[in-house]
Every structure is written in structure tokens, then in C-alpha cells.
Amino acid sequence: GKGLFTYDPGFVSTAACESAITYIDGGKGVLLHGGYPIEQLAENSDYLEVCFLLLNGELPTPEQKQTFVNTVKNHTMVHEQMNHFFNGFRRDAHPMAIMVAVVGALSAFYHDSLDIDDAHHREVCAYRLIAKMPTIAAMCYKYSIGQPFQYPRNDLEYADNFLQMMFGNPCQDYVTNPILAKAMDKIFLLHADHEQNASTSTVRLAGSSGANPFACIASGIAALWGPAHGGANEAVLAMLEEIGDESNIEEFIKRAKDPEDSFRLMGFGHRVYRNFDPRAKVMKQTCDEVLAELGIENDPFLKIAKRLEEIALEDEYFVERKLYPNVDFYSGIILKAIGIPTNMFTVIFALSRTIGWISHWSEFHSSPNKIGRPRQLYTGPTKRDYPTK
Numbered sequence: 001g002k003g004l005f006t007y008d009p010g011f012v013s014t015a016a017c018e019s020a021i022t023y024i025d026g027g028k029g030v031l032l033h034g035g036y037p038i039e040q041l042a043e044n045s046d047y048l049e050v051c052f053l054l055l056n057g058e059l060p061t062p063e064q065k066q067t068f069v070n071t072v073k074n075h076t077m078v079h080e081q082m083n084h085f086f087n088g089f090r091r092d093a094h095p096m097a098i099m100v101a102v103v104g105a106l107s108a109f110y111h112d113s114l115d116i117d118d119a120h121h122r123e124v125c126a127y128r129l130i131a132k133m134p135t136i137a138a139m140c141y142k143y144s145i146g147q148p149f150q151y152p153r154n155d156l157e158y159a160d161n162f163l164q165m166m167f168g169n170p171c172q173d174y175v176t177n178p179i180l181a182k183a184m185d186k187i188f189l190l191h192a193d194h195e196q197n198a199s200t201s202t203v204r205l206a207g208s209s210g211a212n213p214f215a216c217i218a219s220g221i222a223a224l225w226g227p228a229h230g231g232a233n234e235a236v237l238a239m240l241e242e243i244g245d246e247s248n249i250e251e252f253i254k255r256a257k258d259p260e261d262s263f264r265l266m267g268f269g270h271r272v273y274r275n276f277d278p279r280a281k282v283m284k285q286t287c288d289e290v291l292a293e294l295g296i297e298n299d300p301f302l303k304i305a306k307r308l309e310e311i312a313l314e315d316e317y318f319v320e321r322k323l324y325p326n327v328d329f330y331s332g333i334i335l336k337a338i339g340i341p342t343n344m345f346t347v348i349f350a351l352s353r354t355i356g357w358i359s360h361w362s363e364f365h366s367s368p369n370k371i372g373r374p375r376q377l378y379t380g381p382t383k384r385d386y387p388t389k
């Protein structure tokens, strides 16, 4: 290949595009952002620093980091008129339905940075999206529970500000819980980007037509929503709830292996990884740490999840198919411990992945490009004439 890695010719022919943002080796369970292993970023970095890295290809200097954080803080509010947009939804609307609509509508409010060929416009769009997604996500939640929207606050850091918008209210001062804020930031970081997954490829394809960045991100949110992709974290919690007790695990493992049964083990398997998803390892460790710090290490869902993983990893069906836990297997347990309701799990994934989407969108538009046009293997009838009367 052109870069520092070499690929076999068979792989090159299947590649959808070239990108310098993220590298995955599915066989070895390797994930690099700008060359930095996800394990090291999770240990030493934070979400906004990884946002800078994904957008610029380099880690920021301390000065660049501070400027980036301040710039994001200056874009966290949404146009006040967007509040009315929510009123068109029933209170019980799924927050993802609201998010895909509201984000798609952003181009109607922010039309002063839509010149996709202008690098500065692309940068401003990235800032706006990184900054506004937590605000919009929290608004989706507040609307669903009938509480007033909370404004963002510049005295709080990114993840803590999101939790304040989610759980703060006008009746009492918001009290930061550093454990939860750190766990939230880790969740954002671990979901930031993942090469050409279904939603990111959707954003690149939508971007290739010249559609505005907000519409492209909305297409990514729509693609992410499915249970085979970003909807899996919500599906994992539903699965653990359905299992209910460790004694029922064998029955669900049996169902997951039955070709006649559509049930699959949520949070297991991956299109690329044929080894542990490196994010899942960090997520499991974070899960242990957060629940222990919160004094809920005996959370029943965590015990079922760990036992399920143990059994599946020894079962030949999963071993021979190289099925391992993925990023979604433990994330839901952490989100639940933070107090996030399950119908907001995929919204959190979309919030986190926005930086990946906009970085790939921006990379696509930063060099000469053509509209994407995947081809097909036609399996329909050959040419035939219309029957004459």
C-alpha cells in the first residue's frame, strides 16, 4: 500500500478508500488513532485531546489543547429556536429519532460554514458538532422526561458538562462526581472512531455527493441506530435483563448457536476483529474500576456479563468463529452505573462517534475527490422484451 503498512493485493481491491486517521488489525486486535494504541490513549489522554488528534493527525501541544478546549466551549449552546424543534415529538419518542432529526436540521441554523471546499468552514463545522452534540443529546433526554433543558456551563469540562446537562436541574446546584465524569470521558474516547464501520462509511458516501456536513452526520446517526451496529449496547442490557440470572446463561448460549434462532449474543462478534476488540478490554477494566469505586461491584448485570463471557470464550462455536466481546459488551453496564437510561445508550455512541464521522468527512473533502458509486453483482433476469398484446 501507499502508507507505512503493506497489504496483500486481495485486501487492497476490497478497500473502500484511503485514510490516515485510524488503523485496525482485526487479526491481532490492534486499534491505532494517528499511530497511538487505543490502550495508551485510554490510559493517558482524554476525549477532547483525541478529538484534536483525529482531526489533525497529531497530539496537541498544551497550548493547542487549551485553545481547542476553549473553542469547543464557545460553541456548546444551540440556537435558542431549536428548542421549539423538540416540541413536535411525542415525549415517548426514541431519543435517536429526535437526534437524527435535530442534527439534520442544524444546517438550517448554521449556514455560515457550509462551504465544504473551505478548510476553515470544515474546521468550524467540526467544532460546532463536537460542542453541540452533548447539548443536543442531553436535550433529547430532558425532553423525554419532561424536565427543562439545562444550558451548558463553561466552568465544567466536557464530560462533566454533559452530565450536568443530563442530570442537573434548576432546583438544586449540580455536584460533580469525578468518578462518573472520568468514566463518561473514557466512554466517549473509546467510541471516538473506528475506521470504515457502517456509519462512518455512510458519512463518507453521503459527503461524496457534496451534501452539507450536518446532513452527512445525520446519515451516520441513522446508520448507527441499528442493533447490529451502535444499537448493540442498548441490546446488550436488554439481553442481560432477559437472561436475568446466571443459571439461564446456558439456554441463551444454545439459542445464539442455533442457526434456526435469530437470537445473537449482543456485544459479541465483529466484522473485522477476529481477536479481542482492544476497546472491550479497556471497557471491562473501566467497568470493574467504576463499579468498585461506586461500591456496586456486585452489580447483577456485571456478574452475568462476566460469566457469559467466560462460558462463550470456552465454547467451540464461538472459538472456531473467532467471536469475542466487542466495544458494546461492557459499555452499557458502565452507562447504567452512571445513571444513563438504556434508550440513551446509542445516543451516547453517536455523540462519541461524531468526531470520527466529521474527521473522515473532513479528510475526504481535504483532497480532490469523486462521488462514491459502489457497484454490484447483478443477479436479476437478462434482457427480455415486453410481451406484445
Ligand code: SDX
Binding pocket: 193, 194, 196, 197, 198, 227, 228, 229, 230, 232, 256, 257, 263, 264, 265, 266, 267, 268, 269, 270, 271, 272, 321, 323, 326, 327, 328
Ligand atoms: C459495532 O464495524 C465496526 O467497526 C463497528 C463498531 C464500531 O466501533 O463502529 O465496532 C461498533 O457495531 C460493534 C458490533 C456491535 N454489534 C453486536 O454486538 C451485535 C451482535 N453481533 C453480531 O450481530 C455480529 O457479530 C456482527 C453484526 C457484529 C458481525 O456479523 P457477521 O459479519 O455476520 O459476523 P461474522 O461474519 O463474524 O459471523 C460468522 C459466524 C456466523 O455464523 P455461521 O454463518 O458461520 O454459522 O458467527 C456467527 C454468524 O452467524 N455470529 C454470531 C454472532 N456474531 C456472529 N453468532 C452468535 N452471536 C453473535 N454475536
